[in-house]
Amino acid sequence: MSDDHDLPRSEDVGEAAERRQYIRGAVATLALTLAAFGLVGSGYVSGGTALVVLCTLAIVQIAAHFRFFLHIDLARSHRDDLQLILFTALIVALMVGGTVWILFDQHTRM
Amino acid sequence: MTPDRILPTCLLFFAVGAPAAAQEQGFLWAAGPVAEAQRAHFVSILWWMAVVTVPLLIGLPLILWRYRLNGGGGRYRRDWGASPLAEVAIWSVPVVVVGFLAWNLWHATLSLDPYRPLGPDPLEVQAIAAEGHFLFLYPDEGIVTVDRLLLDADRTARLKLTSVDVLRSVMVPRLAGQIYAMPGMTTELNLAAFAPGTYAGLNTQYSGPLFPEERFETEALPETNWHARIEATRDGAGPLPPDVLQRIAMGDGAEAYLAADADLFARIAAPSSHGAHR
Amino acid sequence: MIGLFLGTLRWDDVTFVEFWRTPDLNNAIAAAAAGLLVLGVVATLILLTVRGWWRPLWRDWLTSLDHKKIGIMYVALALVMFARAVAEANVMRAHQATAALDAGLVAPDHFAELFSTHGTIMIFLVAMPLLTGIMNFVMPLQIGARDVSFPLLNAISLMLTAAAAGLVMVSLVLGHFSTGGWSGYPPYTGADISPGEGPDYWIWALTLSSIGSTLTGMNFAVTLYKRRVQGMHLFRMPLFCWTVLCTSILMIFAMAPLTLATLMLWLDRHAGFHFFTVGSGGDMMNFANLFWLFGHPEVYILILPAFGVWSEVFSTFSGKRLFGYLSLVYATMAIAVLSFTVWLHHFFTMGQSANVNAAFGIATMLIGVPTGVKVYDWLLTMMFGRVRLRVPMLFANYFLVTFLLGGVTGVLLANPTVDYGVHNSLFLVAHFHNMLIPGTLFAMLAAIHLWFPKAFGFRLHEGWGRAVFWLMAPGFLLAFMPLYAMGMMGGMRRTAYFSDPLFRPWLWAAEAGAVLILAGFAALVVQIVVSVRRRDALAVPAGDPWDGRSLEWLGPAPAFEFNFAGEPKVEDVDAFTALKAQGEAYRRQETYEDIEMPRNSAVPVVIGALAGLAAFAMVWQAWATAALAFAGVWAVVIGRSFVRDTERTIPAAEVEAAHRAWLADVAAATPVHRRDELTPENRGLAEEPL
Structure with a gap:
């Protein structure tokens, strides 16, 4: 209802531009997904290398989602959005980090 | 009851004045060094917390009386919403209290780790928690007892725990705290008693309809009696049948066995023995 | 072929058939519970038909996307489920108290079913809907919004929660619920040990309700970020809204691990997966980890809105500004973040290293700091005030005292050393009921008393409200103080019978307490009936029965469908108090505008x-039925996305008429002194305090 929390700026760029952005995003994310499955399925990478490659692809995938679908980039990021992303990163780090710590500790003891 | 026991009893039992002291089962009636340390830790926390709780218990009735709508004598300041001094106090006092408690917690947790041996040369026992029953294997003595743990009161004991099917939790409250016994895994619990006696032990984790019956007696015997008891048990026991778990479940078990099968615990605790089917 | 549509469901699964085959006391109790449910449903259907209420029910309630009505429906759902779960608590305690003499009332498996449904219902279908309902009703009003950001999604969340409730209710009549407790640990809930439909009821009820809560969290967080009225900066939001914001964020993050864990358990049970099977590379400890990764933030999801309610109650009924607003906001944020760092304290006893336990123990204890700060802020809110012990304030002060006890036992349990001795015991049960009954439940009762007039236009009867308090308050003490004692004497939770005869007096005391709480609930029902009957004497059409401080009290009671005629002006945390002081609360508007509101929709019900x-x-x-119904859900979702005409316009003239009618009510009302706020003179206009 108020002026200072208006809709994301991407609403203004026009429908054609926005459609192009979504198509680029769809292609990029599909390519990344196919690359992940392809590399493992073809047996091109395995073991520790596969883990590193897949993690990298996953992170790029997340970035692509932010960029193309959620319209968040560094240049015109809303301060609220950035705060929320940082908060999300903190919570995910706590949950994942804690889980890894706990389960590895238990793993070595029983 | 010593004053240290009266305090928590009064604080927490004020609802009903039943004869709590008669039911010596929990860690407040400690009979071993670990439970004693738990009890002392418990009481020290109550004292520390009094720093935060007592002012509120005193202040609340005073404020309610003084600032009541009808006839209260207090001044009315409808916009009083901040006071730096009060804010500093109400943040710093809990910070200090929690700081001390955290320091205590760290030391107590490390020194009372259930995995930490309580003395040299502990008695080794392997405990298998099964539906409705506990099996205790004494690898050095070569015997197995059912629903009864025989301890040498002059020696500490180290229990290796596992469970046959579901998650259980093994505790002898008056001696020490509990640790889970899980199928396909081995966990550890160290026990020690101050003096000879019989102490109740139990599973604390719901495991099925027989859960309330999953209890055992812990008998801590003086050293000479313990040796005699082990000998007597060995003389009276038959060999451990391979289907011992099924027999016990059918109510067809003995009180003790000779442990011909030294690998029983290792086999049950092996991950591969669980859930590989379906 | 029929198997595809009916699955494993057979005649023998019907509770009544089971009783017919084996007519013992255990099955009689099960059949009586199922019979009560069937009778209740039939009676409701008859009542709706005879009174001709089907149409209004459909048109004004079920298809409504109005956040206020959705909120009220959440609360109604929660009260129905509360009746069942509190009755179950009574059966359990009566069973335990008599089981020492003979077999008790129910069979061991039935007892396990009772504690599983009691926990599942109380958490997911009583506490969650209660607070979601209150948040739904109050939050948009407090931030000056017309509705939440996604009204349709809001109604879908409600209907998913209602579906979860329906599923748990159906398990009374068809088959059995899980016996694995509300936390459902494998391997006990695995297919080998619990092959029946029980754990699946639990899995799917939780899945439905957790999806609903995730959507609610997103909806509310976006609403609070995007829908605040001009001038309502984040730091001018009433404290309740801050707690809603933190709760919503917790819901977004915490529900996912639960949904995941239950679905993984289902895959283990039916699709041959081995996530939690030790022998095949799985790990049951990860279930505990995932469950409590949800479970601990959940605790704060349940308590934070309560803290928000208490903040509103203390300041409103002390006639005074909230003390330490900033402190309370930062304390709320601190609790929200810390709540993601403590989940391991639910399984200190799983055998991990001492330093892991110590780290999580200290993190747990840190929560004591912001919580302690809150308690003292509330105490100082009453200082220099004019305190009136109305029903919400009785609950609030009772909460302050009992919360101390819960806080002390919480700090005790945060210590791994102490937890080793009382984990899984009745001490733990007493602790979390100590937090959830005086904390969450009483806060929601206080909230109902506080905001009922805004929802329905009349106050709740004060005398019967006091009866609710004086039954429930001692009831709680009687029901749970003995559990602290029993827990420290080695009494474990989920135990169907205690062979030690010395427990018996304690059990009877606990049963008496459970009866009092049930009686308190009955008094609440009576209170609502009595209040409806005397609604004319209790009416507060001018809209401000308690000399309220935040925006929800601006406007008539019941509220306008569109909440506010114009955009309210916000210049202070206590926005409404400021408006009243400036004499602008009841001013005519120069111009009125058309208002767009969401059109009703049957989509959420479907x-x-x-x-x-x-x-x-x-x-x-029944895979075929499931596939068809699931496809149907998505067909409706996709179909709805093609509907463009989702809003309707309320013309400016209609808004003006409604606004003027309210101003006429205000003009007709005499301002009342707070001393007289319980008399029929209180028509919802407050006298300026001196």
Whole structure:
């Protein structure tokens, strides 16, 4: 209802531009997904290398989602959005980090 | 009851004045060094917390009386919403209290780790928690007892725990705290008693309809009696049948066995023995 | 072929048939519970038909996207489920108290079913809907919004929660619920040990309700970020809104691990997966980890809105500004973040290293700091005030005292050393009921008393409200103080019978307490009936029965459908108090504008019904039915996205007429002194305090 929390700026760029952005995003994310499955399925990478490659692809995938679908980039990021992303990163780090710590500790003891 | 026991009893039992002291089962009636340390830790926390709780218990009735709508004598300041001094106090006092408690917690947790041996040369026992029953294997003595743990009161004991099917939790409250016994895994619990006696032990984790019956007696015997008891048990026991778990479940078990099968615990605790089917 | 549609469901699964085959006391109790449910449903259907209430029910309630009505429906759902779960608590305690003499009332498996449904219902279908309902009703009003950001999604969340409730209710009549407790640990809930439909009922009820809560969290967080009225900066939001914001964020993050864990358990049970099977590379400890990764933030999801309610109650009924607003906001944020760092304290005893336990123990204890700060802020809120012990304030002060005890036992349990001795015991049960009854439940009762007039236009009867308090308050003490004692004497939770005869007096005391709480609930029902009958004497059409401080009190009671005629002006945390002081609260507007409001929709009802059917079919392994219903859900979702005409316009003239009618009510009302706020003179206009 108020002026200072208006809709994301991407609403203004026009429908054609926005459609192009979504198509680029769809292609990029599909390519990344196919690359992940392809590399493992073809047996091109395995073991520790596969883990590193897949993690990298996953992170790029997340970035692509932010960029193309959620319209968040560094240049015109809303301060609220950035705060929320940082908060999300903190919570995910706590949950994942804690889980890894706990389960590895238990793993070595029983 | 010593004053240290009266305090928590009064604080927490004020609802009903039943004869709590008669039911010596929990860690407040400690009979071993670990439970004693738990009890002392418990009481020290109550004292520390009094720093935060007592002012509120005193202040609340005073404020309610003084600032009541009808006839209260207090001044009315409808916009009083901040006071730096009060804010500093109400943040710093809990910070200090929690700081001390955290320091205590760290030391107590490390020194009372259930995995930490309580003395040299502990008695080794392997405990298998099964539906409705506990099996205790004494690898050095070569015997197995059912629903009864025989301890040498002059020696500490180290229990290796596992469970046959579901998650259980093994505790002898008056001696020490509990640790889970899980199928396909081995966990550890160290026990020690101050003096000879019989102490109740139990599973604390719901495991099925027989859960309330999953209890055992812990008998801590003086050293000479313990040796005699082990000998007597060995003389009276038959060999451990391979289907011992099924027999016990059918109510067809003995009180003790000779442990011909030294690998029983290792086999049950092996991950591969669980859930590989379906 | 029929198997595809009916799955494993058979005649023998009907509770009545089971009783017919084996007519013992255990099955009689099960059949009586099922019979009560069937009778209740039939009676409701007859009442709706005879009174001709079907149309209004459909038109004004079920298809409504109005956040206020959705909120009220959440609360109604929670009260129905509360009746069942509190009755179950009574049966359990009566069983335990008599079981020492003979077999008790119910069979061991039935007892396990009772504690599993009691926990599941109380957490997911009483506490969650209660607070979601209150948040739904109050939050948009407090931030000056017309509705939440996604009204349709809001109604879908409600209907998914209702579907979960329906599923748990159906388990009374068809088959059995899980016996694995509300936390459902494998391997006990695995297919080998619990092959029946029980754990599947639990899995799908939780899945439905957790999806609903995730959507609610997103909806509320976005609403609070995007829908605040001009001038309502984040730091001018009433404290309740801050707690809603933190709760919503917790819901977004915390529900995912639960949904994941229950679905993984289902895959283990039916699709040959081994996530939690030790022998095949799985790890049951990860279930505990995932469950409590949800479970601990959940605790704060349940308590933070309560803290928000207490903040509103203390300041409103002390006639005074909230003390330490900033402190309370930062304390709330601190609790929200810390709540993601403590989950391991639910399994200190799983055998991990001492330093892991110590780290999580200290993190747990840190929560004591912001919580302690809050308690003292509330105490100082009453200082220099004019305190009136109305029903919400009785609950609030009772909470302050009992919360101390819960806080002390919480700090005790945060210590791994102490936890080793009382984990899984009745001490723990007493601790979390100590937090959830005086904390969450009483806060929601206080909230109902506080905001009922805004929802329905009349106050709740004060005398019967006091009866509710004076039954429930001692009831709680009687029911749970003995559990602290029993827990420290080695009494474990979920125990169907205690062979030690010395426990018996304690058990009878606990049973007496459970009866008092049930009686308190009955008094609440009577209170609502009495208040409806005397609604003319209790009416507060001018809208401000308690000399309120925040925006929800601006406007008539019951509220306008569109909440506010114009955009309210916000210049202070206590926005409404400021408006009243400036004499602008009851001013005529120069101009009125058309207002767009969401059109009613049957989509949420259809989605809820189909999702409930899909879940029910999954429970009974009726794959074809499940697939069809699931496809139906998505067909409706996709179909709805093509509907463009989702809003309707309320013309400016209609807004003006409604606004003027309210101003006429205000003009007709005499301002009352707070001393007289319980008399019929209180028509909802407060006298300026001196």
